[in-house]
Amino acid sequence: MTAAPKAARRRLALPAFLACVLLAAACFWLAARQAWAQSLVADLSSHLVAITTGFIGTDVVLFGAVDGAGDVAVVVQGPEAEVTVRQKERIVGIWVNNEDITFDRVPAYYGLATSRPLEADVPPAVLQRHEIGLDHLRLVPRGSASAERVAEFRAALIRNKQRQGLYSTEAEEVSFLGQRLFRTRIHFPANVPTGTYTASVYLIRDGDVVSAQTTPLLVSKVGFSASVFEFAKRDSIWYALLGIALAVSAGWLAGAIFRKS
Protein backbone atom coordinates (compact mmCIF):
# COMPACT_ATOMS: atom_id res chain seq x y z
CA MET A 1 0.00 0.00 0.00
CA THR A 2 2.77 2.42 1.00
CA ALA A 3 5.32 1.18 -1.53
CA ALA A 4 3.75 2.75 -4.53
CA PRO A 5 3.59 6.34 -3.22
CA LYS A 6 7.11 6.10 -1.83
CA ALA A 7 8.39 5.11 -5.23
CA ALA A 8 6.45 7.92 -6.78
CA ARG A 9 7.95 10.37 -4.33
CA ARG A 10 11.45 9.17 -5.13
CA ARG A 11 10.73 9.52 -8.81
CA LEU A 12 9.52 13.07 -8.22
CA ALA A 13 12.48 14.11 -6.15
CA LEU A 14 14.90 14.85 -8.96
CA PRO A 15 12.56 17.06 -11.05
CA ALA A 16 11.47 18.87 -7.85
CA PHE A 17 15.09 19.55 -6.95
CA LEU A 18 15.79 20.85 -10.41
CA ALA A 19 12.70 23.04 -10.25
CA CYS A 20 13.87 24.50 -6.94
CA VAL A 21 17.25 25.32 -8.40
CA LEU A 22 15.65 26.97 -11.37
CA LEU A 23 13.32 28.94 -9.12
CA ALA A 24 16.20 30.11 -6.97
CA ALA A 25 18.09 31.16 -10.06
CA ALA A 26 15.08 33.07 -11.29
CA CYS A 27 14.68 34.80 -7.92
CA PHE A 28 18.33 35.71 -7.93
CA TRP A 29 18.07 37.07 -11.43
CA LEU A 30 14.94 39.07 -10.52
CA ALA A 31 16.65 40.47 -7.45
CA ALA A 32 19.57 41.51 -9.57
CA ARG A 33 17.20 43.09 -12.02
CA GLN A 34 15.47 44.90 -9.16
CA ALA A 35 18.83 46.32 -8.14
CA TRP A 36 19.40 47.45 -11.72
CA ALA A 37 16.00 49.14 -11.71
CA GLN A 38 16.82 50.79 -8.40
CA SER A 39 19.31 53.06 -10.16
CA LEU A 40 16.23 55.24 -10.71
CA VAL A 41 13.49 56.11 -8.24
CA ALA A 42 10.75 58.62 -8.85
CA ASP A 43 7.38 59.58 -7.48
CA LEU A 44 4.67 62.19 -7.91
CA SER A 45 3.63 64.84 -5.42
CA SER A 46 0.09 63.55 -5.92
CA HIS A 47 -1.36 60.53 -7.65
CA LEU A 48 -4.76 62.14 -8.08
CA VAL A 49 -5.69 65.19 -10.11
CA ALA A 50 -9.10 66.06 -8.69
CA ILE A 51 -11.42 68.00 -11.00
CA THR A 52 -13.59 69.94 -8.59
CA THR A 53 -16.19 72.60 -9.39
CA GLY A 54 -13.53 75.31 -9.20
CA PHE A 55 -10.89 73.40 -11.22
CA ILE A 56 -8.72 75.68 -13.36
CA GLY A 57 -5.89 73.26 -14.12
CA THR A 58 -3.10 72.13 -11.85
CA ASP A 59 0.59 71.20 -11.62
CA VAL A 60 1.90 67.91 -10.32
CA VAL A 61 5.53 67.70 -9.25
CA LEU A 62 7.52 64.64 -10.25
CA PHE A 63 10.69 64.09 -8.24
CA GLY A 64 13.23 61.36 -7.91
CA ALA A 65 16.83 60.29 -7.65
CA VAL A 66 19.23 58.60 -10.03
CA ASP A 67 22.24 56.49 -9.31
CA GLY A 68 25.11 57.88 -11.32
CA ALA A 69 25.25 60.18 -14.29
CA GLY A 70 22.78 60.33 -17.14
CA ASP A 71 19.87 62.22 -18.60
CA VAL A 72 16.32 61.96 -17.39
CA ALA A 73 13.24 62.01 -19.62
CA VAL A 74 9.70 62.07 -18.30
CA VAL A 75 6.78 61.09 -20.54
CA VAL A 76 3.22 61.54 -19.28
CA GLN A 77 0.43 59.97 -21.34
CA GLY A 78 -3.31 60.17 -20.86
CA PRO A 79 -5.92 57.49 -21.53
CA GLU A 80 -5.94 56.18 -25.10
CA ALA A 81 -8.90 56.52 -27.44
CA GLU A 82 -9.67 56.65 -31.14
CA VAL A 83 -9.42 60.06 -32.77
CA THR A 84 -10.74 61.02 -36.19
CA VAL A 85 -8.88 63.73 -38.09
CA ARG A 86 -10.90 65.50 -40.75
CA GLN A 87 -9.68 67.70 -43.55
CA LYS A 88 -11.80 70.52 -44.89
CA GLU A 89 -11.99 71.10 -48.58
CA ARG A 90 -13.60 73.82 -50.61
CA ILE A 91 -16.77 72.56 -52.28
CA VAL A 92 -18.95 75.02 -54.19
CA GLY A 93 -17.44 77.92 -52.33
CA ILE A 94 -17.75 76.68 -48.77
CA TRP A 95 -15.35 74.73 -46.62
CA VAL A 96 -16.66 71.25 -45.91
CA ASN A 97 -15.19 68.29 -44.01
CA ASN A 98 -14.07 65.87 -46.66
CA GLU A 99 -11.40 63.23 -46.12
CA ASP A 100 -10.77 61.69 -42.73
CA ILE A 101 -8.38 59.26 -41.11
CA THR A 102 -9.03 57.59 -37.76
CA PHE A 103 -6.12 56.82 -35.49
CA ASP A 104 -6.38 54.06 -32.90
CA ARG A 105 -5.16 54.43 -29.33
CA VAL A 106 -4.28 58.10 -29.36
CA PRO A 107 -3.29 59.35 -25.90
CA ALA A 108 -5.66 62.07 -24.73
CA TYR A 109 -2.72 63.87 -23.16
CA TYR A 110 1.01 63.90 -23.84
CA GLY A 111 3.53 65.73 -21.72
CA LEU A 112 7.32 65.60 -22.00
CA ALA A 113 10.14 66.81 -19.79
CA THR A 114 13.84 66.22 -20.36
CA SER A 115 16.99 67.26 -18.58
CA ARG A 116 18.44 68.44 -21.91
CA PRO A 117 17.61 68.07 -25.62
CA LEU A 118 18.07 64.38 -26.42
CA GLU A 119 17.58 64.22 -30.18
CA ALA A 120 21.28 64.72 -30.94
CA ASP A 121 22.70 61.97 -28.70
CA VAL A 122 20.02 59.30 -28.53
CA PRO A 123 19.31 57.11 -31.56
CA PRO A 124 15.78 57.53 -32.96
CA ALA A 125 15.06 53.82 -32.43
CA VAL A 126 15.45 54.27 -28.67
CA LEU A 127 13.24 57.36 -28.58
CA GLN A 128 10.73 55.53 -30.74
CA ARG A 129 10.58 52.53 -28.44
CA HIS A 130 9.78 54.64 -25.39
CA GLU A 131 7.75 57.27 -27.27
CA ILE A 132 10.00 60.08 -26.06
CA GLY A 133 9.05 63.22 -27.98
CA LEU A 134 5.96 63.89 -30.08
CA ASP A 135 7.86 62.92 -33.25
CA HIS A 136 8.23 59.45 -31.80
CA LEU A 137 4.69 59.04 -30.51
CA ARG A 138 3.10 55.86 -31.84
CA LEU A 139 -0.08 56.77 -33.73
CA VAL A 140 -1.54 53.91 -35.72
CA PRO A 141 -3.89 54.87 -38.58
CA ARG A 142 -6.84 52.65 -39.33
CA GLY A 143 -7.48 51.59 -42.89
CA SER A 144 -5.13 52.22 -45.77
CA ALA A 145 -3.80 55.57 -46.79
CA SER A 146 -0.56 56.66 -48.40
CA ALA A 147 2.30 57.32 -46.00
CA GLU A 148 2.34 60.91 -47.15
CA ARG A 149 -1.34 61.46 -46.26
CA VAL A 150 -0.90 59.71 -42.92
CA ALA A 151 2.03 61.97 -42.07
CA GLU A 152 -0.05 65.03 -42.94
CA PHE A 153 -3.00 63.90 -40.83
CA ARG A 154 -0.71 62.86 -38.00
CA ALA A 155 0.87 66.31 -37.91
CA ALA A 156 -2.62 67.84 -37.93
CA LEU A 157 -3.69 65.67 -35.00
CA ILE A 158 -0.70 66.75 -32.94
CA ARG A 159 -1.17 70.41 -33.94
CA ASN A 160 -4.83 70.34 -32.89
CA LYS A 161 -4.02 68.65 -29.59
CA GLN A 162 -1.33 71.26 -28.95
CA ARG A 163 -3.83 74.04 -29.64
CA GLN A 164 -6.13 72.50 -27.04
CA GLY A 165 -3.20 72.53 -24.62
CA LEU A 166 -3.26 68.75 -24.26
CA TYR A 167 0.05 67.95 -25.98
CA SER A 168 3.20 69.73 -24.89
CA THR A 169 4.58 72.13 -27.46
CA GLU A 170 8.11 71.83 -26.15
CA ALA A 171 9.80 69.71 -23.54
CA GLU A 172 9.61 70.97 -19.97
CA GLU A 173 12.86 71.06 -18.06
CA VAL A 174 13.90 68.33 -15.67
CA SER A 175 16.10 70.18 -13.21
CA PHE A 176 18.81 68.48 -11.17
CA LEU A 177 19.46 69.43 -7.58
CA GLY A 178 23.05 68.34 -7.19
CA GLN A 179 24.16 65.10 -8.82
CA ARG A 180 21.36 62.73 -7.91
CA LEU A 181 18.11 64.50 -7.19
CA PHE A 182 15.84 65.75 -9.95
CA ARG A 183 12.42 67.26 -10.22
CA THR A 184 10.05 68.52 -12.86
CA ARG A 185 6.57 69.92 -13.10
CA ILE A 186 3.72 68.40 -15.11
CA HIS A 187 0.99 70.83 -16.06
CA PHE A 188 -2.63 69.70 -16.47
CA PRO A 189 -4.87 72.32 -18.12
CA ALA A 190 -8.49 72.96 -17.13
CA ASN A 191 -9.79 70.86 -20.04
CA VAL A 192 -7.72 67.78 -19.11
CA PRO A 193 -9.59 64.56 -19.95
CA THR A 194 -10.39 62.18 -17.11
CA GLY A 195 -8.92 58.71 -16.83
CA THR A 196 -5.80 56.82 -15.83
CA TYR A 197 -2.52 58.44 -16.82
CA THR A 198 0.99 57.06 -16.70
CA ALA A 199 4.14 58.99 -15.89
CA SER A 200 7.17 57.12 -17.26
CA VAL A 201 10.63 58.17 -16.14
CA TYR A 202 13.66 57.06 -18.16
CA LEU A 203 17.32 57.25 -17.22
CA ILE A 204 19.38 57.58 -20.38
CA ARG A 205 23.10 56.90 -20.46
CA ASP A 206 25.35 56.63 -23.50
CA GLY A 207 22.47 56.84 -25.95
CA ASP A 208 20.38 54.10 -24.36
CA VAL A 209 17.74 53.76 -21.68
CA VAL A 210 19.40 52.05 -18.72
CA SER A 211 16.58 52.30 -16.24
CA ALA A 212 12.89 53.04 -16.29
CA GLN A 213 10.00 53.45 -13.92
CA THR A 214 6.29 53.98 -14.58
CA THR A 215 3.94 55.53 -12.07
CA PRO A 216 0.15 55.72 -12.48
CA LEU A 217 -1.77 58.93 -12.02
CA LEU A 218 -5.51 59.31 -11.88
CA VAL A 219 -7.38 62.32 -13.29
CA SER A 220 -10.90 62.23 -11.96
CA LYS A 221 -13.91 64.41 -11.41
CA VAL A 222 -14.68 64.61 -7.71
CA GLY A 223 -17.48 66.09 -5.63
CA PHE A 224 -20.30 67.96 -7.30
CA SER A 225 -19.10 67.83 -10.90
CA ALA A 226 -18.47 64.08 -10.57
CA SER A 227 -21.97 63.48 -9.24
CA VAL A 228 -23.55 65.52 -12.03
CA PHE A 229 -21.54 63.70 -14.68
CA GLU A 230 -22.29 60.27 -13.21
CA PHE A 231 -25.96 61.12 -12.89
CA ALA A 232 -26.16 62.34 -16.50
CA LYS A 233 -24.55 59.15 -17.83
CA ARG A 234 -26.19 56.56 -15.60
CA ASP A 235 -29.76 57.82 -15.14
CA SER A 236 -29.96 59.97 -18.23
CA ILE A 237 -33.77 59.94 -18.29
CA TRP A 238 -34.06 61.19 -14.72
CA TYR A 239 -31.30 63.68 -15.42
CA ALA A 240 -33.21 64.96 -18.44
CA LEU A 241 -36.40 65.31 -16.39
CA LEU A 242 -34.53 67.05 -13.57
CA GLY A 243 -33.02 69.51 -16.05
CA ILE A 244 -36.43 70.41 -17.42
CA ALA A 245 -37.97 70.62 -13.94
CA LEU A 246 -35.18 72.98 -12.84
CA ALA A 247 -35.64 75.13 -15.93
CA VAL A 248 -39.43 75.31 -15.52
CA SER A 249 -39.23 76.19 -11.83
CA ALA A 250 -36.53 78.81 -12.45
CA GLY A 251 -38.67 80.38 -15.16
CA TRP A 252 -41.76 80.24 -12.97
CA LEU A 253 -39.92 81.72 -10.02
CA ALA A 254 -38.52 84.57 -12.11
CA GLY A 255 -41.97 85.34 -13.50
CA ALA A 256 -43.46 85.36 -10.00
CA ILE A 257 -40.74 87.54 -8.47
CA PHE A 258 -40.74 90.17 -11.18
CA ARG A 259 -44.52 90.47 -11.25
CA LYS A 260 -44.51 91.94 -7.76
CA SER A 261 -41.76 94.44 -8.36
Next chain:
Amino acid sequence: MQVYLPIAELSVNALLILGLGGGVGFLSGLFGVGGGFLMTPLLIFIGVPPAVAVGTQANQLVGASVSGVLAHWRRNNVDVRLGGVMLVGGVLGTGLGVWLFGLFQQLGHIDLVISLSYVFFLGTVSGLMLWESIRTMLRGRAKAVAPRKLHHHTWLHGLPFKMRFPRSRLYISALLPAGIGFVGGILVAIMGIGGGFLLVPAMIYILGMPTGLVAGTSLFQIIFSTGMAAFLQAATNQTVDIVLAMLLLVGGVIGAQFGTRAGARLRGEQARALLALMVMAVAVKLAVDLIVRPEDLFSITRPGMP
Protein backbone atom coordinates in the same frame (compact mmCIF):
# COMPACT_ATOMS: atom_id res chain seq x y z
CA MET B 1 -14.84 82.98 -10.61
CA GLN B 2 -14.12 79.80 -12.54
CA VAL B 3 -16.70 77.05 -12.66
CA TYR B 4 -16.10 73.61 -14.15
CA LEU B 5 -18.92 72.48 -16.43
CA PRO B 6 -19.26 68.73 -15.86
CA ILE B 7 -20.80 67.79 -19.23
CA ALA B 8 -19.10 70.33 -21.47
CA GLU B 9 -15.89 69.31 -19.64
CA LEU B 10 -14.36 72.72 -19.54
CA SER B 11 -13.80 75.46 -17.04
CA VAL B 12 -15.48 78.81 -17.65
CA ASN B 13 -15.77 82.10 -15.86
CA ALA B 14 -19.18 82.07 -14.15
CA LEU B 15 -19.48 85.85 -14.41
CA LEU B 16 -18.89 85.68 -18.16
CA ILE B 17 -21.70 83.15 -18.55
CA LEU B 18 -24.02 85.16 -16.31
CA GLY B 19 -23.17 88.24 -18.36
CA LEU B 20 -23.80 86.46 -21.65
CA GLY B 21 -27.11 85.18 -20.30
CA GLY B 22 -28.01 88.66 -19.08
CA GLY B 23 -27.06 90.36 -22.33
CA VAL B 24 -28.93 87.92 -24.53
CA GLY B 25 -31.82 87.94 -22.04
CA PHE B 26 -31.99 91.73 -22.28
CA LEU B 27 -32.17 91.57 -26.07
CA SER B 28 -34.77 88.82 -25.99
CA GLY B 29 -36.91 90.84 -23.58
CA LEU B 30 -36.45 93.89 -25.76
CA PHE B 31 -37.50 92.18 -28.97
CA GLY B 32 -39.73 89.44 -27.63
CA VAL B 33 -37.71 86.54 -29.01
CA GLY B 34 -35.96 83.70 -27.20
CA GLY B 35 -32.44 84.70 -28.17
CA GLY B 36 -31.31 81.14 -28.83
CA PHE B 37 -29.97 82.20 -32.22
CA LEU B 38 -27.46 84.46 -30.44
CA MET B 39 -26.67 82.26 -27.47
CA THR B 40 -25.86 79.01 -29.26
CA PRO B 41 -23.18 80.55 -31.53
CA LEU B 42 -21.76 82.46 -28.54
CA LEU B 43 -21.47 79.28 -26.49
CA ILE B 44 -19.73 77.52 -29.36
CA PHE B 45 -17.44 80.52 -29.68
CA ILE B 46 -16.28 80.29 -26.03
CA GLY B 47 -15.41 76.64 -26.52
CA VAL B 48 -18.51 74.68 -25.55
CA PRO B 49 -18.78 71.67 -27.90
CA PRO B 50 -21.55 72.38 -30.48
CA ALA B 51 -23.63 69.39 -29.39
CA VAL B 52 -23.53 70.49 -25.76
CA ALA B 53 -24.32 74.09 -26.72
CA VAL B 54 -27.41 73.01 -28.65
CA GLY B 55 -28.65 70.60 -25.97
CA THR B 56 -28.07 72.97 -23.07
CA GLN B 57 -29.61 75.86 -24.93
CA ALA B 58 -32.80 73.83 -25.47
CA ASN B 59 -32.99 73.26 -21.72
CA GLN B 60 -32.36 76.94 -20.95
CA LEU B 61 -35.07 77.99 -23.42
CA VAL B 62 -37.64 75.94 -21.51
CA GLY B 63 -37.12 78.17 -18.49
CA ALA B 64 -36.99 81.37 -20.51
CA SER B 65 -40.24 80.51 -22.33
CA VAL B 66 -42.04 79.61 -19.08
CA SER B 67 -41.08 82.95 -17.59
CA GLY B 68 -42.16 84.71 -20.80
CA VAL B 69 -45.44 82.89 -21.25
CA LEU B 70 -46.62 83.71 -17.71
CA ALA B 71 -47.00 87.39 -18.53
CA HIS B 72 -48.96 86.60 -21.71
CA TRP B 73 -51.08 84.05 -19.87
CA ARG B 74 -52.19 86.62 -17.31
CA ARG B 75 -53.33 88.91 -20.11
CA ASN B 76 -55.12 85.96 -21.72
CA ASN B 77 -52.94 86.25 -24.83
CA VAL B 78 -52.43 82.52 -25.41
CA ASP B 79 -54.49 80.52 -27.90
CA VAL B 80 -54.12 77.11 -26.29
CA ARG B 81 -56.06 75.28 -29.01
CA LEU B 82 -53.93 76.62 -31.83
CA GLY B 83 -50.78 76.19 -29.75
CA GLY B 84 -51.80 72.59 -29.14
CA VAL B 85 -52.14 71.86 -32.85
CA MET B 86 -48.76 73.49 -33.51
CA LEU B 87 -47.38 71.34 -30.75
CA VAL B 88 -48.41 68.10 -32.49
CA GLY B 89 -46.30 69.18 -35.47
CA GLY B 90 -43.59 70.46 -33.14
CA VAL B 91 -43.19 67.12 -31.36
CA LEU B 92 -42.84 65.26 -34.67
CA GLY B 93 -40.41 67.87 -35.96
CA THR B 94 -38.28 67.73 -32.83
CA GLY B 95 -38.13 63.95 -32.97
CA LEU B 96 -37.00 64.09 -36.59
CA GLY B 97 -34.53 66.88 -35.77
CA VAL B 98 -32.86 64.98 -32.93
CA TRP B 99 -32.56 61.94 -35.20
CA LEU B 100 -31.07 64.08 -38.00
CA PHE B 101 -28.68 65.65 -35.48
CA GLY B 102 -27.40 62.21 -34.51
CA LEU B 103 -27.09 61.19 -38.15
CA PHE B 104 -25.08 64.25 -39.20
CA GLN B 105 -22.98 63.89 -36.07
CA GLN B 106 -21.95 60.43 -37.21
CA LEU B 107 -21.24 61.60 -40.73
CA GLY B 108 -19.06 64.40 -39.35
CA HIS B 109 -21.07 67.18 -40.95
CA ILE B 110 -23.05 68.48 -37.97
CA ASP B 111 -21.03 71.71 -37.74
CA LEU B 112 -21.73 72.40 -41.39
CA VAL B 113 -25.43 71.62 -41.04
CA ILE B 114 -25.74 73.92 -38.01
CA SER B 115 -23.91 76.74 -39.79
CA LEU B 116 -25.82 76.36 -43.04
CA SER B 117 -29.19 76.29 -41.27
CA TYR B 118 -28.23 79.43 -39.38
CA VAL B 119 -27.12 81.25 -42.49
CA PHE B 120 -30.18 80.22 -44.46
CA PHE B 121 -32.92 80.78 -41.88
CA LEU B 122 -31.45 83.81 -40.14
CA GLY B 123 -30.51 85.38 -43.45
CA THR B 124 -33.93 84.90 -45.01
CA VAL B 125 -35.97 85.93 -41.99
CA SER B 126 -33.84 88.96 -41.18
CA GLY B 127 -33.92 90.09 -44.80
CA LEU B 128 -37.70 89.90 -44.93
CA MET B 129 -38.08 91.56 -41.55
CA LEU B 130 -35.75 94.40 -42.39
CA TRP B 131 -37.50 95.04 -45.70
CA GLU B 132 -40.91 95.01 -44.01
CA SER B 133 -39.94 97.32 -41.16
CA ILE B 134 -38.19 99.81 -43.43
CA ARG B 135 -41.27 99.89 -45.62
CA THR B 136 -43.45 100.50 -42.57
CA MET B 137 -41.19 103.34 -41.43
CA LEU B 138 -41.26 104.97 -44.85
CA ARG B 139 -45.00 104.46 -45.13
CA GLY B 140 -45.46 106.01 -41.69
CA ARG B 141 -43.81 109.12 -43.06
CA ALA B 142 -45.75 109.08 -46.30
CA LYS B 143 -48.97 108.94 -44.32
CA ALA B 144 -51.80 106.50 -44.72
CA VAL B 145 -51.81 103.95 -47.52
CA ALA B 146 -54.85 102.18 -48.90
CA PRO B 147 -55.83 99.47 -46.41
CA ARG B 148 -55.02 95.93 -47.46
CA LYS B 149 -57.70 93.41 -48.09
CA LEU B 150 -58.48 91.81 -44.74
CA HIS B 151 -58.80 88.31 -46.05
CA HIS B 152 -56.82 86.81 -48.89
CA HIS B 153 -57.95 83.53 -50.33
CA THR B 154 -55.05 81.41 -51.47
CA TRP B 155 -54.41 77.70 -51.98
CA LEU B 156 -53.57 77.55 -48.26
CA HIS B 157 -57.25 77.84 -47.50
CA GLY B 158 -58.11 74.89 -49.68
CA LEU B 159 -56.22 72.37 -47.51
CA PRO B 160 -58.22 69.66 -45.74
CA PHE B 161 -58.78 69.10 -41.98
CA LYS B 162 -60.29 72.50 -41.35
CA MET B 163 -60.54 73.50 -37.72
CA ARG B 164 -62.06 76.39 -35.81
CA PHE B 165 -59.84 78.43 -33.53
CA PRO B 166 -62.32 80.72 -31.73
CA ARG B 167 -59.69 82.54 -29.68
CA SER B 168 -57.86 83.67 -32.83
CA ARG B 169 -61.10 83.93 -34.85
CA LEU B 170 -59.69 81.61 -37.50
CA TYR B 171 -61.15 78.80 -39.54
CA ILE B 172 -58.18 77.15 -41.22
CA SER B 173 -56.71 73.77 -42.03
CA ALA B 174 -55.04 72.14 -39.01
CA LEU B 175 -52.16 71.24 -41.33
CA LEU B 176 -50.99 74.86 -41.41
CA PRO B 177 -50.22 75.39 -37.70
CA ALA B 178 -49.03 71.79 -37.44
CA GLY B 179 -46.67 72.34 -40.39
CA ILE B 180 -45.29 75.54 -38.89
CA GLY B 181 -44.78 73.72 -35.60
CA PHE B 182 -43.06 70.88 -37.45
CA VAL B 183 -40.48 73.15 -39.09
CA GLY B 184 -39.98 74.94 -35.78
CA GLY B 185 -39.41 71.60 -34.05
CA ILE B 186 -36.68 70.57 -36.47
CA LEU B 187 -34.92 73.89 -35.91
CA VAL B 188 -35.13 73.50 -32.13
CA ALA B 189 -33.30 70.21 -32.32
CA ILE B 190 -30.69 71.13 -34.92
CA MET B 191 -29.99 74.77 -34.18
CA GLY B 192 -30.69 74.92 -30.44
CA ILE B 193 -33.10 77.80 -30.85
CA GLY B 194 -36.73 78.20 -29.86
CA GLY B 195 -37.60 79.26 -33.38
CA GLY B 196 -39.64 82.27 -32.26
CA PHE B 197 -38.08 84.48 -34.91
CA LEU B 198 -39.45 82.08 -37.53
CA LEU B 199 -42.74 81.10 -35.86
CA VAL B 200 -43.88 84.65 -35.15
CA PRO B 201 -43.78 85.93 -38.75
CA ALA B 202 -45.19 82.62 -40.02
CA MET B 203 -48.14 82.86 -37.65
CA ILE B 204 -48.82 86.44 -38.65
CA TYR B 205 -48.40 86.12 -42.40
CA ILE B 206 -49.38 82.50 -43.13
CA LEU B 207 -52.06 81.90 -40.51
CA GLY B 208 -53.25 85.49 -40.29
CA MET B 209 -53.38 85.35 -36.51
CA PRO B 210 -54.13 88.48 -34.44
CA THR B 211 -50.73 89.99 -33.56
CA GLY B 212 -51.55 90.27 -29.87
CA LEU B 213 -51.88 86.51 -29.52
CA VAL B 214 -48.83 85.54 -31.55
CA ALA B 215 -46.05 86.04 -28.98
CA GLY B 216 -47.87 84.23 -26.17
CA THR B 217 -49.00 81.34 -28.36
CA SER B 218 -45.58 80.80 -29.94
CA LEU B 219 -43.92 80.87 -26.51
CA PHE B 220 -46.52 78.39 -25.24
CA GLN B 221 -45.64 76.04 -28.09
CA ILE B 222 -41.90 76.64 -27.66
CA ILE B 223 -42.01 75.49 -24.01
CA PHE B 224 -43.03 72.04 -25.14
CA SER B 225 -40.88 71.71 -28.24
CA THR B 226 -37.75 72.91 -26.41
CA GLY B 227 -38.74 70.75 -23.46
CA MET B 228 -38.91 67.72 -25.68
CA ALA B 229 -35.65 68.60 -27.42
CA ALA B 230 -33.95 69.06 -24.05
CA PHE B 231 -35.31 65.72 -22.88
CA LEU B 232 -34.21 63.83 -26.00
CA GLN B 233 -30.79 65.49 -26.15
CA ALA B 234 -30.15 64.68 -22.49
CA ALA B 235 -31.56 61.17 -22.63
CA THR B 236 -30.06 60.01 -25.92
CA ASN B 237 -27.05 62.21 -26.62
CA GLN B 238 -26.20 63.26 -23.05
CA THR B 239 -25.46 66.78 -24.15
CA VAL B 240 -27.32 68.89 -21.57
CA ASP B 241 -25.08 70.60 -19.04
CA ILE B 242 -27.27 71.49 -16.07
CA VAL B 243 -24.67 73.76 -14.49
CA LEU B 244 -24.31 75.77 -17.70
CA ALA B 245 -28.09 75.88 -18.21
CA MET B 246 -28.67 77.23 -14.69
CA LEU B 247 -26.03 79.95 -15.08
CA LEU B 248 -27.59 81.01 -18.38
CA LEU B 249 -31.08 80.96 -16.90
CA VAL B 250 -30.22 83.15 -13.92
CA GLY B 251 -28.56 85.73 -16.17
CA GLY B 252 -31.24 85.35 -18.82
CA VAL B 253 -34.37 85.87 -16.72
CA ILE B 254 -32.93 88.95 -15.02
CA GLY B 255 -31.77 90.41 -18.33
CA ALA B 256 -35.15 89.69 -19.92
CA GLN B 257 -37.01 91.71 -17.29
CA PHE B 258 -34.91 94.80 -17.97
CA GLY B 259 -35.19 94.19 -21.68
CA THR B 260 -38.98 94.09 -21.51
CA ARG B 261 -39.03 97.43 -19.72
CA ALA B 262 -36.66 99.01 -22.23
CA GLY B 263 -38.71 97.49 -25.05
CA ALA B 264 -41.80 99.40 -23.96
CA ARG B 265 -40.07 102.60 -25.09
CA LEU B 266 -39.25 101.32 -28.57
CA ARG B 267 -41.66 101.67 -31.48
CA GLY B 268 -42.69 98.38 -33.07
CA GLU B 269 -41.06 98.88 -36.46
CA GLN B 270 -37.89 100.30 -34.93
CA ALA B 271 -37.59 97.24 -32.68
CA ARG B 272 -38.15 94.96 -35.66
CA ALA B 273 -35.55 96.77 -37.77
CA LEU B 274 -32.98 96.56 -34.95
CA LEU B 275 -33.74 92.88 -34.40
CA ALA B 276 -33.47 92.22 -38.12
CA LEU B 277 -30.05 93.92 -38.22
CA MET B 278 -28.86 91.87 -35.27
CA VAL B 279 -30.06 88.59 -36.73
CA MET B 280 -28.51 89.52 -40.07
CA ALA B 281 -25.19 90.24 -38.40
CA VAL B 282 -25.13 86.72 -36.93
CA ALA B 283 -26.02 85.22 -40.32
CA VAL B 284 -23.31 87.22 -42.11
CA LYS B 285 -20.69 86.28 -39.52
CA LEU B 286 -21.48 82.59 -39.94
CA ALA B 287 -21.55 82.86 -43.73
CA VAL B 288 -18.14 84.52 -43.73
CA ASP B 289 -16.78 81.71 -41.53
CA LEU B 290 -17.98 79.17 -44.08
CA ILE B 291 -16.45 80.97 -47.04
CA VAL B 292 -13.15 82.22 -45.66
CA ARG B 293 -10.36 79.66 -45.67
CA PRO B 294 -10.09 78.32 -42.10
CA GLU B 295 -6.82 78.81 -40.23
CA ASP B 296 -6.37 75.07 -39.91
CA LEU B 297 -8.01 72.87 -42.51
CA PHE B 298 -7.82 69.90 -40.17
CA SER B 299 -9.95 69.25 -37.13
CA ILE B 300 -10.02 66.35 -34.69
CA THR B 301 -12.91 64.58 -33.03
CA ARG B 302 -13.69 61.41 -31.18
CA PRO B 303 -15.38 59.07 -33.68
CA GLY B 304 -19.11 59.64 -33.65
CA MET B 305 -18.75 63.05 -32.01
CA PRO B 306 -19.05 66.40 -33.82
